[in-house]
Amino acid sequence: xxxxxxxxxxxxxxxxxxxxxxxxxxxxxxxxxxxxxxxxxxxxxxxxxxxxxxxxxxxxxxxxxxxxxxxxxxxxxxxxxxxxxxxxxxxxxxxxxxxxxxxxxxxxxxxxxxxxxxxxxxxxxxxxxxxxxxxxxxxxxxxxxxxxxxxxxxxxxxxxxxxxxxxxxxxxxxxxxxxxxxxxxxxxxxxxxxxxxxxxxxxxxxxxxxxxxxxxxxxxxxxxxxxxxxxxxxxxxxxxxxxxxxxxxxxxxxxxxxxxxxxxxxxxxxxxxxxxxxxxxxxxxxxxxxxxxxxxxxxxxxxxxxxxxxxxxxxxxxxxxxxxxxxxxxxxxxxxxxxxxxxxxxxxxxxxxxxxxxxxxxxxxxxxxxxxxxxxxxxxxxxxxxxxxxxxxxxxxxxxxxxxxxxxxxxxxxxxxxxxxx
Amino acid sequence: xxxxxxxxxxxxxxxxxxxxxxxxxxxxxxxxxxxxxxxxxxxxxxxxxxxxxxxxxxxxxxxxxxxxxxxxxxxxxxxxxxxxxxxxxxxxxxxxxxxxxxxxxxxxxxxxxxxxxxxxxxxxxxxxxxxxxxxxxxxxxxxxxxxxxxxxxxxxxxxxxxxxxxxxxxxxxxxxxxxxxxxxxxxxxxxxxxxxxxxxxxxxxxxxxxxxxxxxxxxxxxxxxxxxxxxxxxxxxxxxxxxxxxxxxxxxxxxxxxxxxxxxxxxxxxxxxxxxxxxxxxxxxxxxxxxxxxxxxxxxxxxxxxxxxxxxxxxxxxxxxxxxxxxxxxxxxxxxxxxxxxxxxxxxxxxxxxxxxxxxxxxxxxxxxxxxxxxxxxxxxxxxxxxxxxxxxxxxxxxxxxxxxxxxxxxxxxxxxxxxxx
Numbered sequence: 001x002x003x004x005x006x007x008x009x010x011x012x013x014x015x016x017x018x019x020x021x022x023x024x025x026x027x028x029x030x031x032x033x034x035x036x037x038x039x040x041x042x043x044x045x046x047x048x049x050x051x052x053x054x055x056x057x058x059x060x061x062x063x064x065x066x067x068x069x070x071x072x073x074x075x076x077x078x079x080x081x082x083x084x085x086x087x088x089x090x091x092x093x094x095x096x097x098x099x100x101x102x103x104x105x106x107x108x109x110x111x112x113x114x115x116x117x118x119x120x121x122x123x124x125x126x127x128x129x130x131x132x133x134x135x136x137x138x139x140x141x142x143x144x145x146x147x148x149x150x151x152x153x154x155x156x157x158x159x160x161x162x163x164x165x166x167x168x169x170x171x172x173x174x175x176x177x178x179x180x181x182x183x184x185x186x187x188x189x190x191x192x193x194x195x196x197x198x199x200x201x202x203x204x205x206x207x208x209x210x211x212x213x214x215x216x217x218x219x220x221x222x223x224x225x226x227x228x229x230x231x232x233x234x235x236x237x238x239x240x241x242x243x244x245x246x247x248x249x250x251x252x253x254x255x256x257x258x259x260x261x262x263x264x265x266x267x268x269x270x271x272x273x274x275x276x277x278x279x280x281x282x283x284x285x286x287x288x289x290x291x292x293x294x295x296x297x298x299x300x301x302x303x304x305x306x307x308x309x310x311x312x313x314x315x316x317x318x319x320x321x322x323x324x325x326x327x328x329x330x331x332x333x334x335x336x337x338x339x340x341x342x343x344x345x346x347x348x349x350x351x352x353x354x355x356x357x358x359x360x361x362x363x364x365x366x367x368x369x370x371x372x373x374x375x376x377x378x379x380x381x382x383x384x385x386x387x388x389x390x391x392x393x394x395x396x397x398x399x400x401x402x403x404x405x406x407x408x409x410x411x412x413x414x415x416x417x418x419x420x421x422x
Numbered sequence: 423x424x425x426x427x428x429x430x431x432x433x434x435x436x437x438x439x440x441x442x443x444x445x446x447x448x449x450x451x452x453x454x455x456x457x458x459x460x461x462x463x464x465x466x467x468x469x470x471x472x473x474x475x476x477x478x479x480x481x482x483x484x485x486x487x488x489x490x491x492x493x494x495x496x497x498x499x500x501x502x503x504x505x506x507x508x509x510x511x512x513x514x515x516x517x518x519x520x521x522x523x524x525x526x527x528x529x530x531x532x533x534x535x536x537x538x539x540x541x542x543x544x545x546x547x548x549x550x551x552x553x554x555x556x557x558x559x560x561x562x563x564x565x566x567x568x569x570x571x572x573x574x575x576x577x578x579x580x581x582x583x584x585x586x587x588x589x590x591x592x593x594x595x596x597x598x599x600x601x602x603x604x605x606x607x608x609x610x611x612x613x614x615x616x617x618x619x620x621x622x623x624x625x626x627x628x629x630x631x632x633x634x635x636x637x638x639x640x641x642x643x644x645x646x647x648x649x650x651x652x653x654x655x656x657x658x659x660x661x662x663x664x665x666x667x668x669x670x671x672x673x674x675x676x677x678x679x680x681x682x683x684x685x686x687x688x689x690x691x692x693x694x695x696x697x698x699x700x701x702x703x704x705x706x707x708x709x710x711x712x713x714x715x716x717x718x719x720x721x722x723x724x725x726x727x728x729x730x731x732x733x734x735x736x737x738x739x740x741x742x743x744x745x746x747x748x749x750x751x752x753x754x755x756x757x758x759x760x761x762x763x764x765x766x767x768x769x770x771x772x773x774x775x776x777x778x779x780x781x782x783x784x785x786x787x788x789x790x791x792x793x794x795x796x797x798x799x800x801x802x803x804x805x806x807x808x809x810x811x812x813x814x815x816x817x818x819x820x821x822x823x824x825x826x827x828x829x830x831x832x833x834x835x836x837x838x839x840x841x842x843x844x
Contacts, residue, residue, distance in 0.1 A: 023785070026784075026787075027784060027785070106806060108799070108804065108805075108806065112795050112799060114805060116822075119787070121817050122787065122817070200641070200642075204817050205817065205818055219622070219645065220622075220645050223641065223642050225647070225648075225816060225817075225818040226647075227818070243840070245840070246839075246840040249840060249842050250840065250842055252842075253842035253843055254842075257842070257843050348836075357837075361835050362448075362449060363445070363449070365448075365541075365544065365833075366833065367833060367834060368833070368834040368836060369833060369834070369835055369836070370835075370836040370837075370838065371836070371837050371838065372837070372838045372839055372840055372841075373534050373836055373837070373838025373840075373841045373842075374838075374841065374842040374843050376842070376843040377530070377534060377836060377838075377841070377843055378834070378836070382530065382843065383530070383536060383834075384528060384530065394647060395543050395544070395626050395627065395647075395831035396626075396627055396647040396649070396818060396819045396831070397818045397819035399831050399832050399833060399834075400538075400832075400833065400834045401834070409817035409818070409821050410821050410822075411787075411788065411789060411790070411791060411821060411822070412789060412790040412791070412800070412805075412821075412822045412823070413783050413791055413792075414770075414790060414791070414792040414793070414795055414799060414800070415779075415792075415793050415794070415795070416792065416793065416794045416795025416796075416799075417668075417794055418665070418667070418668040418671060418672065418794055418795075419794075419795045419796065419799070420671050420672060420674075420675035420676075420679070420795075420796040420798070421675055421679050421796050421798040421799055421804065
């Protein structure tokens with residue numbers, strides 16, 4: 001670490017314990033890890049009242065400090081939500097264990113055999129906000145992929161997370177794996193979060209989950225390698241040849257099926273040659289579902305009611321029932337707009353023109369690019385990965401929806417019988 | 423970028439030109455990229471005197487400022503070395519183009535087709551020291567993998583690099599690809615290097631090549647994702663059952679075949695039960711080749727001449743004809759030593775015990791782990807990748823010897839016929 005300060009000693013001792021635990025986890029069989037996951041699910045189910053009691057304390061504190069209804073909702077753990085968390089842990093038992101997978105290999109001309117195999121990262125750090133479900137999710141995913149995990153949850157969920165981590169540690173230890181496989185550093189406060197970002201050599205990879213601001217802070221401050229997940233200013237382009245029904249269905253689904261998530265559409269770009277034919281039906285269907293339409297002048301001329309779109313709208317991730325709409329004169333202009341404002345998460349085109357479809361797929365540089373499908377499909381569960389590890393918006397290591405293999409590294413195993421290099 | 427300063431405007435304009443060039447490169451066919459590589463090789467061959475003249479200016483300045491013989495040697499481009507550089511570029515023409523490779527894919531239950539394909543990173547940054555050969559190497563590797571590249575070479579090679587980059591740009595432009603595919607920011611000095619490390623959004627990935635100190639600076643200062651290549655404090659363990667001949671041959675080859683590189687062995691750990699039987703022959707062969715032996719007390723008791731090993735030796739990458747030797751009481755002690763001092767690059771064990779071999783492969787957490795083979799095999803060329811992109815010592819994205827595919831990212835391509843999410 002760059003700065004070593006005396007008051008970091010207990011903090012670093014905790015990270016050392018994570019490293020030691022990671023060695024046991026790396027060698028644990030899939031059966032053993034699944035036993036631990038089963039124990040976690042069972043302990044969640046048998047401690048519902050203890051969890052909800054701690055959660056109530058957080059909710060009371062949150063209400064008193066006026067954190068707002070949306071945050072309070074994310075913070076809340078009901079009996080049903082705890083059952084859903086336990087069910088999610090059980091589902092992870094069913095996923096293939098990525099550790100030990102032989103990625104590639106060969107025999108060299110001199111007879112030396114090389115193979116690249118998947119291994120856990122070691123110690124994964126997670127920094128997130130007041131969502132206690134992330135505590136259980138990340139712990140279970142890390143465990144299955146053979147990683148120890150160090151959690152830093154939001155202070156608003158401190159009581160809930162403390163109980164959850166305590167239960168998880170007991171469950172893990174009951175199956176013979178180290179309790180320190182899952183640890184929280186919430187007791188070190190903001191100073192702990194900062195130290196975690198500088199804990200190069202202690203933490204192998206850091207995953208921030210939460211607001212764009214949180215992710216930006218972690219990306220900028222961290223000397224530990226980061227997997228950036230996140231914000232989606234998602235675009236749909238309605239090409240000149242867009243079939244009306246596809247346009248209506250896809251845009252409506254992408255905006256309203258679950259507006260609060262990162263793969264929901266935020267900006268609609270419509271080719272001028274299709275605007276009159278397609279836009280009224282598309283916007284009318286959105287409007288019926290309560291979507292506020294932030295339109296540029298040319299779009300506003302074709303549909304009412306709208307509110308005027310300003311420069312800021314093009315860069316906004318609404319995460320709600322709002323959409324920005326702009327009429328463009330060409331596919332080139334649409335692609336230029338995307339290059340300028342996109343967060344490179346997911347973009348789609350609705351078209352029946354093959355050449356334009358291929359151009360869009362090739363020229364738009366986003367984690368997921370789509371033709372004639374809802375952007376809501378850009379998701380690990382939908383892609384068949386079974387678990388929602390997050391959606392990476394960076395280009396290094398993992399890009400787009402991540403599954404368990406993205407929580408692993410690899411190592412090269414080389415076997416010889418005395419060969420030396422000539 | 424976190425800091426935008428007015429005097430950065432020309433710097434950022436240069437990076438913008440790299441981004442624009444990267445769009446053309448991403449869409450370039452393999453044939454077109456190979457044409458550019460051929461043109462680069464030809465221009466190097468036809469401008470030998472221009473290159474050596476610029477190089478002589480750097481060598482004179484280096485000699486005057488007393489940079490030392492080893493650095494002067496690395497800085498030197500002779501006619502033969504320029505021919506070798508041209509030949510290396512021609513070899514890259516023969517490598518498979520990673521761009522467009524279909525990594526995996528499937529058809530979802532609703533008929534939506536998804537596929538993950540390799541795409542270039544976009545703009546790659548490289549920060550390195552006074553080795554003008556890196557300028558040509560990295561430019562050629564970046565070009566083949568469809569990336570634009572921004573180079574920051576050491577100031578000691580400034581004249582040489584300026585001529586090389588000029589020639590490369592002319593060659594690239596002569597085939598219709600943008601000259602800005604390859605750019606240098608050497609004219610912005612140290613300030614430029616610093617700005618490059620903070621150019622998040624402009625540079626997709628940064629690759630430092632050079633001393634441990636350079637790499638450490640880049641890793642700590644950079645907000646751009648980094649692929650860390652580098653230092654190798656490489657260990658060989660001679661197990662209790664180590665066959666003498668294998669031990670002698672492998673250690674000698676790993677130390678002396680090319681001592682100045684990162685996969686050369688630096689520390690030898692010998693099981694106490696094998697020390698008397700194996701160590702004299704191993705050290706005698708090293709000594710004959712002029713290797714200085716830094717021995718702990720128990721090793722020194724079995725062989726002379728040695729110099730005493732101190733704590734510092736265990737953490738030293740000698741990169742020369744020196745080796746540290748320690749006698750350990752068990753395989754556990756050897757593994758603990760490696761955990762403490764290794765840079766996690768490459769480690770090997772010499773053994774005829776199957777259980778100990780498997781334990782070593784599983785428990786040593788390094789990019790390459792070996793049984794009964796020289797550590798000098800931990801190399802992209804030896805692994806059959808055809809090109810030497812570097813050896814990653816980090817766990818994210820790439821680990822161990824890298825080939826062209828490690829210079830790419832992926833994107834998900836999704837094709838539907840109007841499907842929406844239920």
